[in-house]
Amino acid sequence: PCNEMDTIGTKGLNGLKAEGGQADSSSQGAAFPPTFSLSEVKNKQRRHLMFMKLKQEKRKQKMQLKKKRRKEREALGDKAPPKEVPKTIENQRVYDETTVDPEDEEVAFDEGTDEFSAYFNRLTNPKVLITTSDRPRGRTVRFCEQLATVIPDAHVYYRRGLALKRIIPQCVARGFTYLMVINEDRKVPNGMVLCHLPDGPTAHFKVSSVRLRKEMKRRGKDPTMHSPEVILNNFSTRLGHTIGRLFAALFPHDPQFVGRQVATFHNQRDFVFFRFHRYIFKNEKKVGIQELGPRFTLKLRSLQKGTFDSKFGEYEWVLKRHEMDACRRKFQL
Amino acid sequence: MADRSRLCSVWLGSETGILKGVSLSRKQAFNFCQVSSLSRDQEVRALCWADPAESELLVGSVNGTVKTFSTEKGLFTESRSCGDPAEDGAFTGLAVADGALVTCVESGKLRVWKEESSVHVLEVDAGKSVWRMRQSPEHRHRVATGGKENGLRIWDLQRPEQPVFAAKNVRNDFLDLRRPEWVRDMAFIPGSDKVVTCTGHHEVRVYDPASPQRRPVLEAQYGEVPLTALALVPGGTSVVVGNTHGQLALLDLRKGLVRGCLKGLSGGVRALQCHASRPVVASCGLDRFLRIHSLEDRTLLHKVYLKSRLNCLLLASRDLEEGEAAEEGEKKEVKEEEEEEDEVWDAMERVEERGEPKRKLTGEEEEEEEEEGVRRKSKKKRKKGQD
Numbered sequence: 001p002c003n004e005m006d007t008i009g010t011k012g013l014n015g016l017k018a019e020g021g022q023a024d025s026s027s028q029g030a031a032f033p034p035t036f037s038l039s040e041v042k043n044k045q046r047r048h049l050m051f052m053k054l055k056q057e058k059r060k061q062k063m064q065l066k067k068k069r070r071k072e073r074e075a076l077g078d079k080a081p082p083k084e085v086p087k088t089i090e091n092q093r094v095y096d097e098t099t100v101d102p103e104d105e106e107v108a109f110d111e112g113t114d115e116f117s118a119y120f121n122r123l124t125n126p127k128v129l130i131t132t133s134d135r136p137r138g139r140t141v142r143f144c145e146q147l148a149t150v151i152p153d154a155h156v157y158y159r160r161g162l163a164l165k166r167i168i169p170q171c172v173a174r175g176f177t178y179l180m181v182i183n184e185d186r187k188v189p190n191g192m193v194l195c196h197l198p199d200g201p202t203a204h205f206k207v208s209s210v211r212l213r214k215e216m217k218r219r220g221k222d223p224t225m226h227s228p229e230v231i232l233n234n235f236s237t238r239l240g241h242t243i244g245r246l247f248a249a250l251f252p253h254d255p256q257f258v259g260r261q262v263a264t265f266h267n268q269r270d271f272v273f274f275r276f277h278r279y280i281f282k283n284e285k286k287v288g289i290q291e292l293g294p295r296f297t298l299k300l301r302s303l304q305k306g307t308f309d310s311k312f313g314e315y316e317w318v319l320k321r322h323e324m325d326a327c328r329r330k331f332q333l
Numbered sequence: 334m335a336d337r338s339r340l341c342s343v344w345l346g347s348e349t350g351i352l353k354g355v356s357l358s359r360k361q362a363f364n365f366c367q368v369s370s371l372s373r374d375q376e377v378r379a380l381c382w383a384d385p386a387e388s389e390l391l392v393g394s395v396n397g398t399v400k401t402f403s404t405e406k407g408l409f410t411e412s413r414s415c416g417d418p419a420e421d422g423a424f425t426g427l428a429v430a431d432g433a434l435v436t437c438v439e440s441g442k443l444r445v446w447k448e449e450s451s452v453h454v455l456e457v458d459a460g461k462s463v464w465r466m467r468q469s470p471e472h473r474h475r476v477a478t479g480g481k482e483n484g485l486r487i488w489d490l491q492r493p494e495q496p497v498f499a500a501k502n503v504r505n506d507f508l509d510l511r512r513p514e515w516v517r518d519m520a521f522i523p524g525s526d527k528v529v530t531c532t533g534h535h536e537v538r539v540y541d542p543a544s545p546q547r548r549p550v551l552e553a554q555y556g557e558v559p560l561t562a563l564a565l566v567p568g569g570t571s572v573v574v575g576n577t578h579g580q581l582a583l584l585d586l587r588k589g590l591v592r593g594c595l596k597g598l599s600g601g602v603r604a605l606q607c608h609a610s611r612p613v614v615a616s617c618g619l620d621r622f623l624r625i626h627s628l629e630d631r632t633l634l635h636k637v638y639l640k641s642r643l644n645c646l647l648l649a650s651r652d653l654e655e656g657e658a659a660e661e662g663e664k665k666e667v668k669e670e671e672e673e674e675d676e677v678w679d680a681m682e683r684v685e686e687r688g689e690p691k692r693k694l695t696g697e698e699e700e701e702e703e704e705e706g707v708r709r710k711s712k713k714k715r716k717k718g719q720d
Contacts, residue, residue, distance in 0.1 A: 097638045098621065106364065106640045110349055113373050238621065238640070305601070305619060312533065312559055314577045314601035316619045316642075323596055332599075 089269065094330040098238040111241065115200035119177070119249040126250055128154040128178040129171055134161045137187040142212055144182055146294045150263065150276050152227050152252055154180075164193075164308045172197055178250060179308070182207070192298065194246060195308045201316065202308045203246055205272075205298040212294055220278050220290035226259020227252045228276070233266040239317055240267065240333040243300060247272075261292075270331045272298040300333065337363045338407035342649045343625075344390060345604075345617055346377025347641035352392055352402060355623060357635050362623075365402065367409055374418075379427040379436075380645045381468075387649055391434070393424035399434065415446055415453075425480075426466025430473045430490060437466035437478060445490060457493045459486060469521040477528055479516025485530050485540055498528075498542035503549065518563040520572070522586075529586065531574050533559035537584055553589030555582050564605035564614055566628060573614050573628075575602025581616060583628065595626045597633050604646040611652065617643035 038054065041047040073080045085091070100107055118124045128151050130144050136159075148154040164181065171179055176197055183191030189210050195202040213219060230251050235244035247265045260280060266273045276293030303317040304310070317332070324332065341354030341363065350373070351366040367375075379393035383401060389410075390402040397418040401411045415436050422439025429435070433454065434446040441460045444453040459466075460483035469475040474490045475497065486496040503512050515533035522529060526543045527550070535556045538549035555574060562575045566583075571592060575581045579598035582591050600620030607614045612628040619642050625635040 104640065106349065106351065109371050110641050113349075312577075314561070314619060315579065316600045318578050318599060320579075320599065324599070 089329055092329045094327060096237050096331070099236050100238055100241050107238065111245070114242075114245075115196060115198070116245045116249050118198070119253075120245070122253060124177055125252060126153060126178060127176045128180055128250060129167075129176045130154055130156045130180045130182070131159045131167075132181065132189075133183045134159055136182075136184050139187055139210070139212070140182055140184040140189045143189050143210055143294060143296075146213055147180075147182075149223050150228070150293045151250055152225065164195075168195070168197070168307050189296075191301075193308060196246065196249065197307065199307060201242065201246065202304045202306070202313070203243065204301045204304070206301055207296055207298055209297045210294065211296070213292070216291055216295070218290070220292050223261055223276065223278070223292050224259050226256040226261060227254065228259065228261035228263045229255040229257070231262060231264040231266075233264065233268075235267050235333060237331075237333060239300075239303065242303065242316075243272070243333060267333050270299060270333050272300070272333070274298065334365075334407035335405065336407075338365065338404045341404070342651065343615055343623060344380060344647040344649070345623060345639065345643050346380050346392060346645045347639065347643050348376045349373070349641040350375025350377060350394065351641060352377065352390070353639050353643075354404075355637050355639070357625065357637075360635075360637070362637055362639055365407065365409075367400075376423075377644055379424040380647045381427040381429065382647065383429055387651075390647065391427050391429065393427045393436065395423045397421070397424075399424075399427065399436065413446070413449070414451060416442070416444065425463050426468075426476070426478070428466070428468035428473075428476060430468065430476075435466075435468070435476060435490065437463055437476075439463060439480075441478075441480070441483070443476070443478060443488065455490065455493055457488060457490075459483075459488065464516060465518050467519050467521065471521070471523060475521075477519050477521065479519055479530060481515045481533070482513070483516065484514055485516055485519060485528060487528065487542060498540070499547065500540050500549070501547035503552070515559070517559065517561055520563055520565040522565065522569045523567075524569055529563065529565065529572055531560040531563040533561075535560055535576065537563075537572065537574060537589070539586060551586065551589050553584055553591075555584060555591060556580055562602045562605040562616075564607045566607050566612075566614075567609060573605055573607065575605050575616060575618070577601040579618065579620065581605070581614075581626070583631070593631050595631050595633075597624055597626070597636070598622070603642075603644050606646055606648045608648050609650045615646055615648055617646045619643075 038047060038051055041050060119126065130148055132140050132144060144156050148156045168179065178197060179195040181193040182189045183193070189207050192205045192207050193202060194205065228251065230248055232244045232248060235241055244265070251263065261276065261278050264275045264277070266275070275291060275295050277289045277291050279287050279289045281287055301319045302315055304313045304315050306313050338354055340356040340359060342357060343355040345353045345355065347353060350371055351364045353362055353364055355362045374394070374396040376395040377392055378395055381391050383389035383391050388403065388405050390404065392400045392402055394400070395418060397414055397416045398412050399415050400409050402408070403410050415434070416438060420440065421442060424436055425439055426437040427435070432448065435443070436446065437443045437459065439462060441458055441463045443457040443459045443466065445455040447454050459478040460480055462480040462483055463478045464480040466476055466478045469477070475487060476490065477485060477487045479485045484502060485500040487498040489497045502514050506512055513534060516530050517533050519528055519530040527539055527541045529537065529539045531537050535554055535558060537553045537555060537560065539551040541550045544550065556576050556578070558577045560574045560576045564573045566572060570587055571583055571585045573581060573583050573595070579600050579602060581595035581598060581602065583593050583595065584590070585592050595614070598616060598618060598620060600618050602616055602618040605614060605616050607628070613625050613634060614628055615623065615625050617623050621639055621642055623637040623639055623643065624633060626632065627634050
């Protein structure tokens with residue numbers, strides 16, 4: 001009985017295959033209704049084959065078009081039109097009216113007298129307190145330690161379940177200028193609260209893609225105690241300027257070029273990428289870089305005026321996903 | 334400068350001390366500030382009209398001075414020092430009653446100042462902390478004050494010993510704990526004695542002094558963060574509130590329900606005002622934008638970037654908000670002023686470039702002009718009957 005079933009089964013399949021083949025050949029000849037789409041074919045194998053054929057056809061046409069264009073371009077020689085630049089989301093970015101004009105006096109005055117003016121007028125030196133949410137686990141602890149080596153004059157303290165509103169006056173009394181709290185979720189750091197201390201703004205970031213030193217490929221030796229140079233890329237709007245200054249005030253004013261270390265905060269599409277490198281000039285035109293130190297990505301969630309007070313504080317900017325994400329080409333930073 | 338200040342239909346005070354005037358029809362913002370003496374202690378905390386004809390503005394700054402700005406001339410005409418900011422705190426309310434200036438400061442002192450004297454005529458202690466003082470539009474000698482752990486009190490300036498109405502805190506909650514109170518803004522409802530307040534504990538309360546109960550007649554909640562500003566919609570049945578997250582909501586005062594939200598703000602709301610005749614509401618806040626929303630369909634009509642954080646806002650009652658209305662308004666203005674000063678208008682040529690986003694540059698130009706003190710005759714051709 002099994003054998004019979006098998007033979008029937010295989011015959012059946014063979015029959016189908018034969019039919020399939022015939023159907024294929026006939027389908028190419030047969031006229032499809034114009035509203036036919038590949039997804040209507042229920043048979044997975046047949047659908048797959050048809051899709052592959054469609055892709056090959058499209059690719060062939062694309063190559064032919066490319067060849068033709070290249071021939072035309074060569075034929076024209078010097079008179080050929082310039083190569084078209086592909087559209088990217090950064091190219092198509094909607095012009096933000098809050099983009100800072102470097103010659104604007106009012107904005108310059110606003111920035112010159114804001115909460116960071118003490119740092120930028122060289123009246124204070126940065127001193128950072130790094131802590132975590134309560135009871136941190138391995139990865140977060142190591143991340144904090146590595147951050148403390150990257151930021152000069154940073155101290156890591158264990159958070160003993162203390163309330164931030166109580167820690168802040170004590171930090172101010174001890175001369176700290178920044179409070180950085182790394183929030184942890186399921187043994188992985190996922191948030192950061194950066195509070196500028198005397199009375200400064202508090203920024204809340206979402207942290208993602210944290211790579212510790214062990215996980216870095218081709219990394220160099222551990223960072224030394226020299227102050228790094230700071231690179232802030234692409235912070236163009238007014239909010240971007242505030243956040244850029246927030247990052248800049250973490251590091252001491254004068255970088256020690258002997259150490260050849262550089263910390264980069266690169267803003268692209270509202271994500272801030274942090275990288276830490278050591279560079280060496282091989283000759284006047286060539287530079288070699290080695291990535292050291294942790295790397296992570298930040299996304300701003302809110303900027304609050306005043307020190308940390310999430311319930312009663314006033315927010316200068318809050319990420320409202322549904323309103324702000326409506327346009328894919330509009331960015332805030 | 335004078336013609337620029339005459340165009341402005343919205344006046345705003347910023348944290349940098351600059352008084353900004355915005356002309357919505359021309360989509361331009363102008364800065365009016367005293368000659369290059371910008372400093373943070375000039376931060377504007379309170380704005381109010383000095384007279385019902387709206388020709389003069391009173392600007393209260395953090396350093397305790399109240400300056401008078403004339404919209405006709407486009408200049409600050411006088412300045413008087415009203416109190417010592419070190420012991421009083423900043424202004425939380427300014428009003429004009431019977432030709433006298435009424436000021437209220439954060440420490441709770443409500444003072445009445447007469448013309449040109451640096452000593453107050455009357456002082457009332459309105460509690461330990463006052464976050465807002467507002468004047469009743471119908472009875473100009475009545476003011477309301479409220480603050481943190483300081484309930485709503487309505488004062489009559491002619492009988493200042495006792496408040497006319499002192500609100501009682503609501504009943505204890507289900508754990509029998511005292512409910513904290515923090516009044517942040519209030520408004521007098523026209524046509525009756527009622528006052529609506531919004532609190533830092535995200536509540537909106539309506540009090541009725543005419544009724545025997547001193548507790549709120551109506552209580553509504555909105556959001557989870559403090560409500561910072563309140564504006565009454567003309568008509569008196571609904572109210573617009575804003576909170577520290579930049580959420581604006583339209584609440585109905587008959588049942589206390591949220592009718593809808595106005596979207597667009599990204600920072601805390603500092604001031605809100607509804608226009609007297611048109612159904613629009615203007616809002617300004619920490620995100621450095623002035624936004625005008627329509628109350629009927631809750632859409633954004635205008636959005637103007639003003640480079641500093643904005644503290645307070647005043648709308649002119651004249652109808653120069655929309656483009657079509659502006660044309661008519663301009664025509665009317667031109668005709669009226671032609672009747673008065675024909676030669677001046679004929680001499681002026683029209684600025685050719687209009688409607689360009691050159692707000693920053695015009696702002697700079699303004700400041701430069703003011704600094705230099707050279708009155709260049711700006712050539713503006715006003716084509717009559719054509720915009």
